[in-house]
Amino acid sequence: MDFRLDEEIEFLKTNIRNFVNNEVEKVAMQIEKEDKIPERIIELSKEMGLFGLSIPEEYGGLGIGMVGKCALYEELGKTHNGYTTLIGAHTGIGTVGIVELGNEEQKQKYLPDMASGNKIGAFALTEPEAGSNASNLKTTAVKRGDTYILNGTKHYITNAIEADVFTVMAVTDPSKGAKGITSFIVEKSFPGFQVGAVEEKMGLKGSHSAELIFEDCEVPEENVLGEVGKGYMNALKILANGRAGLAARNLGSCQKLLDMCMEYVQERVQFGVPIIEHQAVAHMVAEIGVEIEALRSFTYRIAWKVDQGEKVIKEAAMLKLYGSEVYNRVADKALQVHGGVGYISDYPIERYYRDARITRIYEGTSEIQKNIIASQLRKEYS
Amino acid sequence: MDIYVLLKRTFDTEEKIVINEGKVSDEGVDFIINPYDEFAVEEAILLRDKHGGEVTVVSVGSEETEKELRTALAMGADKAVLINCEDLEAQDQHTTASILAAFFQDKDYDLILGGNVSNDNSTGQVGPRLAEQLGLPYVTMITNIEVDGNTATLKRDVEGDTEVIEATLPLLVTAQQGLNEPRYPSLPGIMKAKRKPLEEIDYDDLDIDEDEIEAKTETITTFLPPEKGAGKILDGELEVQVKELVSNLHQEAKIL
Numbered sequence A: 001m002d003f004r005l006d007e008e009i010e011f012l013k014t015n016i017r018n019f020v021n022n023e024v025e026k027v028a029m030q031i032e033k034e035d036k037i038p039e040r041i042i043e044l045s046k047e048m049g050l051f052g053l054s055i056p057e058e059y060g061g062l063g064i065g066m067v068g069k070c071a072l073y074e075e076l077g078k079t080h081n082g083y084t085t086l087i088g089a090h091t092g093i094g095t096v097g098i099v100e101l102g103n104e105e106q107k108q109k110y111l112p113d114m115a116s117g118n119k120i121g122a123f124a125l126t127e128p129e130a131g132s133n134a135s136n137l138k139t140t141a142v143k144r145g146d147t148y149i150l151n152g153t154k155h156y157i158t159n160a161i162e163a164d165v166f167t168v169m170a171v172t173d174p175s176k177g178a179k180g181i182t183s184f185i186v187e188k189s190f191p192g193f194q195v196g197a198v199e200e201k202m203g204l205k206g207s208h209s210a211e212l213i214f215e216d217c218e219v220p221e222e223n224v225l226g227e228v229g230k231g232y233m234n235a236l237k238i239l240a241n242g243r244a245g246l247a248a249r250n251l252g253s254c255q256k257l258l259d260m261c262m263e264y265v266q267e268r269v270q271f272g273v274p275i276i277e278h279q280a281v282a283h284m285v286a287e288i289g290v291e292i293e294a295l296r297s298f299t300y301r302i303a304w305k306v307d308q309g310e311k312v313i314k315e316a317a318m319l320k321l322y323g324s325e326v327y328n329r330v331a332d333k334a335l336q337v338h339g340g341v342g343y344i345s346d347y348p349i350e351r352y353y354r355d356a357r358i359t360r361i362y363e364g365t366s367e368i369q370k371n372i373i374a375s376q377l378r379k380e381y382s
Numbered sequence B: 001m002d003i004y005v006l007l008k009r010t011f012d013t014e015e016k017i018v019i020n021e022g023k024v025s026d027e028g029v030d031f032i033i034n035p036y037d038e039f040a041v042e043e044a045i046l047l048r049d050k051h052g053g054e055v056t057v058v059s060v061g062s063e064e065t066e067k068e069l070r071t072a073l074a075m076g077a078d079k080a081v082l083i084n085c086e087d088l089e090a091q092d093q094h095t096t097a098s099i100l101a102a103f104f105q106d107k108d109y110d111l112i113l114g115g116n117v118s119n120d121n122s123t124g125q126v127g128p129r130l131a132e133q134l135g136l137p138y139v140t141m142i143t144n145i146e147v148d149g150n151t152a153t154l155k156r157d158v159e160g161d162t163e164v165i166e167a168t169l170p171l172l173v174t175a176q177q178g179l180n181e182p183r184y185p186s187l188p189g190i191m192k193a194k195r196k197p198l199e200e201i202d203y204d205d206l207d208i209d210e211d212e213i214e215a216k217t218e219t220i221t222t223f224l225p226p227e228k229g230a231g232k233i234l235d236g237e238l239e240v241q242v243k244e245l246v247s248n249l250h251q252e253a254k255i256l
């Protein structure tokens, strides 16, 4: 067993760390206030090749495995989560569908522009009546000649305003339920496609989730992603693949919170001593430390399994659940350690506290992860 | 154009300086490319992209310097050379310049770029010393360079003012802040950097007389600047305050 990262991955990590510290951290408060990632940060991210994080080398991406990707996501998790979500949703659910399920023409057509960040990706499954019950889709896709005509509404779609390329799930055969769903690659410029209302959110400022409205939207047949009728399975696969990456981002945020805690508890004096001298405070940071170590081991072990080509449906669900719950517990303790300052918006702690909350909801709620885990366990033990 | 860049591995600018047993301690310290050398690397890449040719980055350093050289390769330099001097005891700017002079003896170059100063010793000597030894014209503290055929037009920072200089190639220049904004190495650039040539040579592989390169300076002591004491606020009648101030400057601060 060797837990060391490859030299190149360490090198990539260091460079992302420098970029995050020198550039993104400096505008974190600005992102929070303006609900917008500054253009300069987006341009620098493109130049650095961050948008190609999960795309194979032959299509202009980085071509690294899941362990490597997680190492980089961990670094990205150490800064403003809205920025991280823009990159994460693009490199995760936004591109993975085309990478894993796309045919050669589709990959050639879309991936190079997505790797450079010239085209941003998004993933559109959720609808007002299909949240956790994701196969209950109402958006339809009717074949007319060599074109599919899409009608319906998606909501809460991350990167909706920034994205040019959407992986969209729609019903092609209503009589078949989950087996009547197909995935499509939909471009923003297709006739009949429209981005609707942008949601106001509790956190993740700078990342935008919005409605997509399809009104007789014309999608050419060659934009069917994977097989007709396999759309629901595709969606589950794409989501499963994103799970280790999300856990790694959460891990980075937890680490950042611990770094901030350790600085604060040694500086802040109450009752004549730095507050770390009070055992209750010391124990809180100790608990945070343990949670982080456990999450780190878990994340890289599952990432390693993915790189070995192993099936990780159960483990990925466990990791999504655990990583999100740990992030929330750590954010809560970190705020407590900081006292009043933790609650004040001039400091970053409360931002992490709010941003942590979404991780238990999107890409499948914690409850849904438990359902997946339990049903996998039942299969194993029957 | 054959372009060479002189690069030094230095302490990260954010590091706190700690003195241990009379020496600046490098324990747990993060290292970076000397920021002024980073301007030089960036400018070399820009010039190469405009005029063609090749950028070679050279460092007199130790095994660890490989990391900073790889970073320069990841930024876009074509080749790197590490001249390992770990075994050399007393080194100063004269040593570094002499080793570099020996290295450049059999090289073809149009332009050598370096940093104006290093952020650790801040002497600004290596560039000019090397140019002297190679018999090259040199311009320090440049904030702009345009190359046209065999001529370079340079802007030079002279304490807030700008001097414009025309010089012929081959030429050595040192970079001042403001020359450019160095790029972050791109992630694909980092992946490619591992396939780019990084040659390591030992300083005694070069045609050098050990006595010639011996340090000409000696460090007698190393100390941190004294901690700043609390300020003194005077009060009372203005006339009395002025008198007290003058007397303090005389007797306590001893600057009058």
Ligand SMILES: Cc1cc2nc3c(=O)[nH]c(=O)nc-3n(C[C@H](O)[C@H](O)[C@H](O)COP(=O)(O)OP(=O)(O)OC[C@H]3O[C@@H](n4cnc5c(N)ncnc54)[C@H](O)[C@@H]3O)c2cc1C
Residues within 6 Å of the ligand: A089, A123, A124, A125, A126, A130, A131, A132, A133, A155, A156, A157, A158, A159, A201, A204, A209, A358, A361, A362, A363, A364, A365, A366, A367, A368, A371
């Ligand atoms: C900021 C943000 C970004 C998002 N980004 C995207 C995106 O890019 N693409 C996309 O397609 N979607 C996206 N979503 C949608 C997100 O995935 C869904 O909100 C999530 O899956 C939950 O669905 P729901 O909101 O309809 O809640 P519901 O499904 O209505 O759930 C309500 C509650 O009931 C529980 N529950 C429901 N069913 C069960 C069950 N069977 N067993 C146990 N508990 C159950 C849930 O766990 C939850 O606690 C995003 C959402 C948000 C808020």
